[in-house]
Amino acid sequence: MNENHRLGARIREMRQSQDMSLSELADEIGKTSSYLSQVERGLAEPSITALREIAKALGVPIFYFLVDDRDKNAVIRKDERKKISYPSSDSQVELISPDLNRQMELVEIRLQPGEATVENPLPHRGEECTLVMEGRMYIEIGEKDFELEPGDSIYYVASVPHKIVNVGEEELVLISAITPPNF
Template sequence: MIGPHLRELRQKRNLTLKQLAELTGLSTGLLSQVERSIHDPSLETLRRLAKTLEVPLFSLFAEDDVQQVAVVRRERRMKVGSPHGGIGYTRLSPGSGRLELLEGRLEPGAASSEEPWSHPSEECVLAQAGELLVEVGDSRIRLEPGDSCYFDSRVPHRFINPGTDTATFLVSVTPPSY
């Protein structure tokens, strides 16, 4: 699903594979494999592509069917994870609106990214199970199940699981971003 849509986005911007590779810092070979659906991109690769192409990350999973009311069945949810393990996201919203709802799973000791990062959105995170440490700028907020936290995503941020159990959480992002 990602490959053909990525090719379409790249071509609409009149970019060659080599130009996109230079802009993202990814190899031409990797991008070619992703476009031909030979390789599934990692979360970091998707973030780089979305940021460079200026599209929400989950929009790379093309869904052109915009409806007034949308149902996302459990078995048809979009999922993305890190190749190193530790973090995984499942999109609960349809991906065609101005709000994105994600379910996150973070393994003990894992972080959502190596370094805090930013994007032009607002987020609200709700801890469901385990412990979740939310780093936003210089702030470190510890959330337990039922606790929530809102922040401006333009401030570098990330999620960390300092506990010994898997942390699960919901994240609402508006507008959807990379």
């Protein structure tokens, strides 16, 4: 199957999964049903502009149609995770998401008692949600601070300087979802 056929099949699959007819999508993007049918069958290659319109109408990012199927459903085995590091920290950080070329990054962070993610609170762009899996976590976000236990989570705007510290007697294990990716 050539690239046009793969692209067309992905568009058709997404359209059908949303119970949208060919003519409904064509109307939404200001094209004819005939044109869209040719795109879906791999007989016509949409321009980048047309592909953006299709992606917008279907509510998916344009890259959804451009990345290989294998990349969309990437399985990352625990022993194959990429290790990353915070500046000036000995914490263990593993990338749970496939890579940093996505719209979101998921990391597992392990801190020993008394250890912090950074020496001084640091900001980064985007938003973050952190879930405590094991141990006790102290987090400073701007002028506020919170203490969390296993099962607790916190969602915050990451552009506010923040810092995480293990205030427990055992290893702190947490999962953080960060968008957009920052490492």
